[in-house]
Structures are given as C-alpha cells and as structure tokens.
Amino acid sequence: MREFGIGQSLPRTEDYRLITGKGRYTDDIMVDGCARMFVLRATHGFSRIDGINIDEAQLSPGVLCILTGADVVADGLGHFGSLVTRSGPDGKPNFIPPYPMLAHQFARFAGEGVAIVVARTLDEAKSAAELIEIDYTPLECVTTIERAEAPDAPLVWEECPGNLCVLTEVGDEAATDAAFAAAAHVARVDFVISRVHAAPIEPRNAIGEWDPATGRYTLHAGVQSPHMTRDELANRVFHIDESQMRVVAPDVGGGFGLKGQPQPEMALVLWAAKKLCRPVRWTAERSESFLSDCHARDDLVHSELALDAAGRFLGLRVRSRVNLGAYLSLAGIHCAVGNIGSLSGVYVLPAIHAEIRCLFSNTSPTGAYRGAGRPEASMMIERVIDVAANELGIDPADLRRRNLIQPGKMPYNTGFIFTYDSGDFPAGQAKAEGISRWSEFEDRRKEALSRNCLRGIGMAHVIEIAGGLLDEMAEISVDPSGAVSLKIGTHSQGQGHETTLRQLLAEFLHLEPAMIRFEHGDTDQVASGFGAAGSRVAMVAGYLLENVSAGIIARGKEIAAVLLDAPIADIEFRDGSFAVHNSNRIATFAEVARLAHRPMALPAGFSGGWSNRQIVRTPAPTFPNACHICEVEIDMDTGLTTVVGYWVSEDVGLAINPMIVKGQVHGGVVQGLGQVLGEFIHYDEEGQLLTASFMDYQMPRASEMPYIHTISNDVPARTNPMGIKGAGEGGTVGALSAGANAICDALKPLGIVNFDMPATPLRVWHAINAAPLRQEFMAKQRSSGLTTPASEIA
C-alpha cells in the first residue's frame, strides 16, 4: 500500500473545517444586500386557485415584491423535466405533466408553492404572506395508490385516465409463466414499501443572483450535481444558454438523492433576483422541508416465486405500483423502473417478469433517495424468498445458499437485465452467518421468549448496479511549484470525496494529500460533470483519475526526457519522480513542473504547461453487493421493536478508504432501518400532511440503532482496472429487506406471514393482538411455565 494511497483508512482532509465550525454551507454564505424569499404554499390536497389578492400584502413593511403563478406564466418560465420516459398505458411514451415553478390555476398537492414574497427579512416576508388572500376551491383528492387507482378516483391530471402514468413490463412473460406452470411450489406475498423522506439535517436552500453587466445568473445551493442543476434550470426553465448560468454547490449537509433533483425554489430565487436586481435567498424551515421536498419510495408490491421440488428458484413474478406524486420529479420514474434489474438478486433465477405501474396522486413528487429503486427491487425478491422458506419449512439461509450464483460462473448473465462481472456470494453469506452466529439463533429466540419477547433474524443479499450513469470530467493541473490541482465534476455531501480522490491521486501520482488542491462544485471552475448519484463516484473517479494521471505522467516524461537528456522511452515514473531506467538520475516532480512553465527553455515544438483533462465514459457499470443480517427483539407488552444486532459482509470491489466505506455502510443501514422501524410520511384523506416535523416523523436516534458489524468480502471488479465497485447506497438497499425479514421472522410464531413496515409499537402491538395463532402461542407459553402477556392484552 502506498502511503496516503488506496486502501488506507486515512482521516479525512475535509474534517478540519467541519469540526471547527468553518464549514461553508449555503446558509453560511453572506451576500451583501440579500433579500429573503418566503414561499406561500397551497393548503389543500387539490384545489383550483380562483384568485389571489396581494393588495394588502404589498403594503406590508419590508416587502420588495410578491409574485404568483400567473407571473411565472407571463414571464415564460418553463417546467422541469423527467430523466426518463417509459410507456404509458396506451403503449405510447408516458404523459409528462407540466411541472411549474409556482402553481397556476390548480395546486395539486398541499405544500405546492403558489406565491413568493421577497422582503428584507424573513419575518417581514412571513407577515406579508399572512395578508395574501387566496381564493381556493378545494377539489376531491387522492393521496394513496389504492385511492388513485380506484375506478371512480378523481384525476390529478385530466390527460391521464386512471391516474396511471406509466405501465411497463420488464422480462420474459412467457418464460416466467411457463416456469410457474411447472413449479412444485409457488410462494406469494403482498407488501407495502412506505413513503419516506430523505430528511438531511441541512434543509434545502438557494441563493439567487443576477448580474446585469453580464446577464448571467449565479445560484448557490446545496446540490449534488451542480452541472445537471445548471443545465436543467438553464435549458428547461429559463431557456438560456448554459454559459449564462453558474451554479456553485458549497458544503452540503447531506443529500441522499434528494438534492440531486432540481426544485422550484432554485428557479424562484434566480427569477426574483433578476426582477429586483438584488440577490435573493431562501432556506427551507424543517416543516417546509417535509411539505415541499420530494418524498421517496411509496410502493405496493405483489411478488411471487416459483420453486422446484429441490427448492431451486424457477421464476419470479412481480407486480408493483408506485406513487409518483403530483408531478414527475427528475428521477421519479427512474426510481420506479430504472433499477428493476436488482430483481435478479444474487441468485440463479432463470425467468423473471415484472409489471410496473406508476400513478399520480395529490402528494409531493417522489424522487431519488438512497438506493433510488434498488432497495425496493431487492425487497421484492428477498421478502418472497423468506415467505417461500417459511412455507417449505427450510431455513431462509439454506434456501438462499442453494440458489446463489457460484463465483466460478462469473461473468454471469442473469438473463434479465444485468451481467455480473464478479462477486463471491456464498463467501459473503458464510461470513455474515459467521459473525452473526446465525446457526445459534434459535437458542436466542427461545431465551427471548422466557422474557416475553419475540426475537427474529432476517437475511438479505443485495446486489445493485452502480456507476453506470453517464460521463464524468476531471482535470489535473500542475503549477510551477509542483503543487497539483484537481478539478472534477463530482460533488460530495459527506461521502468524503475530498479525501478519497486525494488518495487516488496519491496512488497514481505518488503525491502527499497536502500537495493537492481540490476544486469542485462550481460550474465555472469545472467545465462539466455529473455529480454524486448512484454510488458512482469511487468507481468513476478511480477510472477517470487513473486515465488523467496517466496523461500527466506521459507529459511529465516528455519534459523529464529534456531535463535528463535521455530518450523518452528510457524515462520511468518512480516514487513520484521521473527517472532514467536503470540509473539513479532523476528529475523531481517539482523540477519537471518548473521547466514545464518555461517553454522558452524547452525545445521547439514544445508548448508550455502541464495539465491533462479528460471526460470519460466508464467502461461498464459495477455490481457492489453484500449480505446483510439483522436481528430484532419485540417486547410483546408494548410492541416496541429493538434491533439487537446488525451484520454486513460487503463487497465494494476495492475500498479506497475502508473507514469511509464502513461509514457509508453504517449510515445507509440506519436509513434502511429507520424506514422499517418507524419513518413514514402520511397524508390524511383531505390531502393534509400529518407528518410534517420531527415531532411526527420518527428519525432514527442513537439510542435505538445498533452497532453495525462489517466484514469485508471484496472481490475486485473486472470491468475497471482499479476493481472499484462503489459503496454509497448498499447499506440502505440491504437494511430495508434484512430489517423487514427480521421483523417478520420475529412475528412468525404467532402465525403472521407478512407484516408491513413501519414497525411502530402501535402497529406491531395490533398485529400481535390480531395474530391468527395468538391463542395457541399464549397457551404454549403458559404451559412451558413462561410469562405471557395474556393478562396484558385486552
């Protein structure tokens, strides 16, 4: 291992400013003369806006301007778009509703912006907003999938009958039907994947500026992809050339996918800034975040697994319905359908067919959140495997082991969407079983019963496509002193890129991290890029930086050959310097740098400077994978579920910084467990959001979350030279399934076949109360001399 290079658990470079309070988040940036924007939001689930009266509000102290949806239309601001299109129910491309910056004529979810007030202070803006009179006619609304698809459901969009936006199929229906026809056993399960919210601790924010001298807009905002944000705003909303807009993302306090989607407030501050010729800023308050951010997930799943007599998987059939919300966020459809390849899992599964329906409802648009469809797809296979195991009386670990793709079969074409290049799933499972003492679990279950507690254990294998998205750009420049500056189009919201990317450069160019200056997040500084999404950065950056570094080394050799007066073929890059082969004549990095900037001293034909810029498309996506095991204990008296153990055996191919990888796993697991245990977004029948603060939205707390034991099962990827697979989201992908399986396993002795998330104490207790085998179970407890809650349950 090279010092500071790949594989080292180096403490992070970015930490110094973050632990001393010198981080620079968007709200920390001071802008002279900045006004404050407040967004007035629709209060009904679905309403027609018959009139807006701003006369009194205009006179309120401090008000600079008030703008409504009518003004948006008058100024010709455009609509946001969707990353992908799929087929609608009629086979044609799906209906794309206009997604405006402010509601006009109709407000389609509670929380949609209907007007903005810009004032000197936020209090003044709020007080003025209270004076705005809006004439709403409430309309009947739908918030859930079931209500949206009901035959008599009101339509969110007239153009979209049945509220059905997308109807798409993936896989081989005929082969799957045949597999089911031949099956010795078919397991079926219906389950819910709840609607949740990314809830980064830093809420969304934006500062908009417009420079009359250049006619350029500048947006400072905590976003995951500055370039994509700029392109969406410039092209779709403002209809200007991308060069007329600059987007700067400073430190970002958590993104998780949420901040990868453009949202109206970004456009609104820019628009207002131009109108007022002064900067305008906006920061969401937490309740406002719940109302106005994109939400996530919200699926109803029907999953069937066909098995032969030996317990081998023959086919998987999935019917899933997804709630898109009232509009299409950038990634909404992608999350619903784009990651369905994870249905194959790590198993030999010859036939798969999935039908996916995506529906509109009068709720906030759903979008990307840690895993973006992969946690859901993984759960579609992992839940039904457990159901099958229970029905067949087989240990769920054993049933999985029988069906794992063997390492000797790589590269393995799943026959569905993906071809896996590498991975050792049996080893991963064995490791996870080992550290969790899976084989001794039934003893632990029995011991828990003696305390009137139900213990359960759940396993999930997860495999996901990572890094396959789009191109990325990096540029390395060496200055005359030999210091190196890296510009790259990715951006970090906590994943530690400032450290891991330096480690890559330390590896390739033998540099010390302190010698590397790192520029990212500013579209004016970095010409192009895609940003952080889909666990792509480690793999993409690894490949990209190796190529760019090679370009630097190649150029360095040219110059070193002049310095050392040797043929270029004899020059090698050794320990950070350029050396003549088989001699100890060297030119240091700094010496080469100095000469590079004195073209007068170079022979004719040499231009000055030492830099290399490339945009690369990665050779192929990668497939990070892991085996997760979760153990829970339920207090039968209160329904409280505690996670008593969590183990992950993860394959990230190659960890640039193992400590950072583990941190990503920890954080991802807790987000998955948070959803299983209690996070849920809930709208009532009138379309009101009832979970609009941390008082009602159950954020995972330190006292409730387990220690997460990780063990590495890295198998280098074969599709990129570094072997990196990526790590950002796997924790969540696994925890959703492992957690759900564990809770269902705990409730199994009561005859409960499936229990839907969230496992709040209320819901678990009711499930126990209504369980089919409750009487028999209590009788058995009593006859064994164990305590029962029989006296507790009314």
Add this chain to the structure above:
Amino acid sequence: MYPFDYHRCNDVDEASTLLESLEDAKFLAGGQSLLPMMKLRFAQTGNILDLRDIPDLRGITIADDDVTIGALTRHADVGVSAELRAVLPALADLAGGIGDPQVRAQGTIGGSVANNDPSADYPAACLALDATIITSQREISADDFFTGVFETTLEAAELITAVQFRIPNQACYIKFRHPASRFALVGVFVARFGTTVRVAVTGAGSQGVFRWIEAETALTAAFTPQSVAGLAPDIRVMNSDIHADAEYRAHLTGVLLRRGVSGAISRVA
C-alpha cells in the same frame, strides 16, 4: 417569531405587576415550551417577561415529609440532586428523563407545570405526589390545579414560585417515549403513602393528565402488580392519533402501571 418587547424582572412582585399592567404578556422561564410555540407562530405575545434574574426561585429544600423545588430550578439540577435522590429518587429520575440533556439544562419545573402540556412529565408527578403548587398569590393543590390540555387554574398575572411534593414510602415513574417526538406517549407515576396509593397518568388521556382512580383503589387494597392485572383505563377517555390509537394507549397505560408498581416495590422509596 412575531415581534415582541422584552423585559427582565427582578422580583416576583415586579413580574406580577408588570404582567397585569401590560395585559398582552407572557412569562419566560426556561423557554423550552414557550419559544418552540412562538417560533412556529402558534403563539404570540406583545411582551416577554424574562424571570431569569429573580432570586430565591431556584433550589431544592428537603424537609421530613416533603420536598420543595423552586419554580426556576432546571430539570437537570433536579435530576442530579443527591439530596433529592436520597428521599425521592422517582422524582429525580423523572426530571432526569425529561426531553434531552440540552432541554434539561434550560427547562424549569415552574414553566413545565404552568404549561401543562398533555405529554409532559411533571404534571404526573404533581398529581401522584399530592403536590402543592405555590404561587405569588396562594397555594393550590395539584388535584385542583390541572384543568385540561394546556389549562390550569393559574390567574393571568399569577406566578408559580415553587412546587412542594409529599415524600412517599415508595414511588416510581415509567414513561414510554413517543417514537418520534420523544415526549411521553404514556407516562405513569405510582406513589404509595402508607397504604394509600396515588396513580397519575400523562400522555394517554384526551383531557390531559389525570389520576387513575380505579388503579388507586386496587393498589391501595394490595400494592402488587397482580392486583392490577389486566387493568386498563376506559378507552373513551384516551387520546388517539396516527401514532397511537385509544386502544393501544389504554393497553400501554396498564402495562406501565404494572411496571411502575414493580419498580416502586423494588426500591425502598
């Protein structure tokens, strides 16, 4: 927050007189109940009267049969008081479990009791420990003090100066935290004075904190968990929302009652 004027009071009389003369004014103790409401614009006032400088309103006094806690005593200080723990550990435990460490560093008993949040902990202690709320004007029995959700018998300009709790033979407070808000979803305080037992319940009732008479009768007859086996409050008086319906709250109250009795028995006092 809406704007307001700010005043700092030097003594109780000044505070009461000022509130009475201003009319549109509120007392500010620890701020952990009032300020959150004002930040969300759910409450407003033209004047804040900050009580922080008023002397003699902090401190814990232990007597033979009762403890008196000054109204501005912070939860954290009640929680770590060795003197209090020696005679009434259940109360110290309760205070030490309110909210979180930072909230406990500021929140006060006077503010909590005056606010009577239906999910707050102290009101349950007041009812179960037969407390006397001592104000700038009079002394009020806890049984008479709490009249409904966020409602008490305090007059407009009346200021709580201290709360006096009777020292029981045995007591215990068990709280089941609301998984999101971390307030008491249900909190049950059980206290035995000789053979007489008092039981107070917070969080569960739709009318706020209440004494559970049926439980008190059964436990007065026999102070054991078995004597209240299967007992649960009337579902009709239980609160209900998306986090906990009435049936669950009633059941949980019974569970916590039995755990509270076991907890009390396992201690000396």
Add this chain to the structure above:
Amino acid sequence: MIALNLTVNGETVSETIAPNTLLVAFLRDKLRLTGTHVGCDTTQCGACTVHVEGRAIKSCTTLALSCEGLEVRTIEGLAQGAELHPMQTAFRTHHGLQCGYCTPGMIMTAVDMVRRLGCNLERDTIREELEGNICRCTGYHNIVEAIRAGAAEMAP
C-alpha cells in the same frame, strides 16, 4: 432594539438587537459565527447546541437577550488557536462525521457529556445522552466511538 452585552468565546460582545432574536440567529447573523447550525424547527435535532455558562443548551430555543452578561462558547471557541480540542480530534480520528452539519452540535454535546458524567463513558450511556442530537449520515456508530475516545483523551 435592546442592548445586549455578553461574552462569546472569551471576547466581550456588545450589540443592539431586536428582542425576538434567537441566540442561534445572533451568533450566525450578527457575529458571523456560522459553525452553529439550524436543522429543525421543533428543538430536536441539536445542530444548534452551544455552551452557556458551561452547559450545553439549544441556541435555537433561547433568546439572545436571555444571555445578557453570560458566557457563551460555540464550536469556534473550542480549539485553542491551532490546537484542536481532544473531542474535535477524536471525531476526525474515528470518522464521526460525514457531511458535518450536525457535527458542531454533536461535539458541543459531547464535551458537556464529559463535564457531567466523566471521562470513562460507556457506549450505551453515550447513546442515551445523544437523545438531543440527530445525525442522518453516520448511523451514530462512529459518533459513539469518537465520543468515547474523546472523553478518554479529556482525562486530566
């Protein structure tokens, strides 16, 4: 507008402010000490935690005027010049932060935890004592390790 005099990170500060100014807004907007953050509106997330008279409190639920004459310490006042506080170092060593937004609040809470409970902290105790701080990135695992190590380093 009312005059406010207090000590922040060892320096005397005198300003005039609107009465409804929260301490967090005073620190961030008036004094430009932006290390203290706002993450919620229900006094739960703890990103705003600072020390007043040596105790950790939530500056989002405190009026600036209530701190008249008192000593306030923020994350910016923890290090001694270039020398980091052992708790800060521990957070870095143990990767107790990712996006860093909750981190100043976590560190201030941790330092106060040690003041109240000593340098030898059990992991379960630390988890209980983090009731007032929410993190979305780390899953808490490394925060607990960092606080345990930082506490041990704070032993005299």
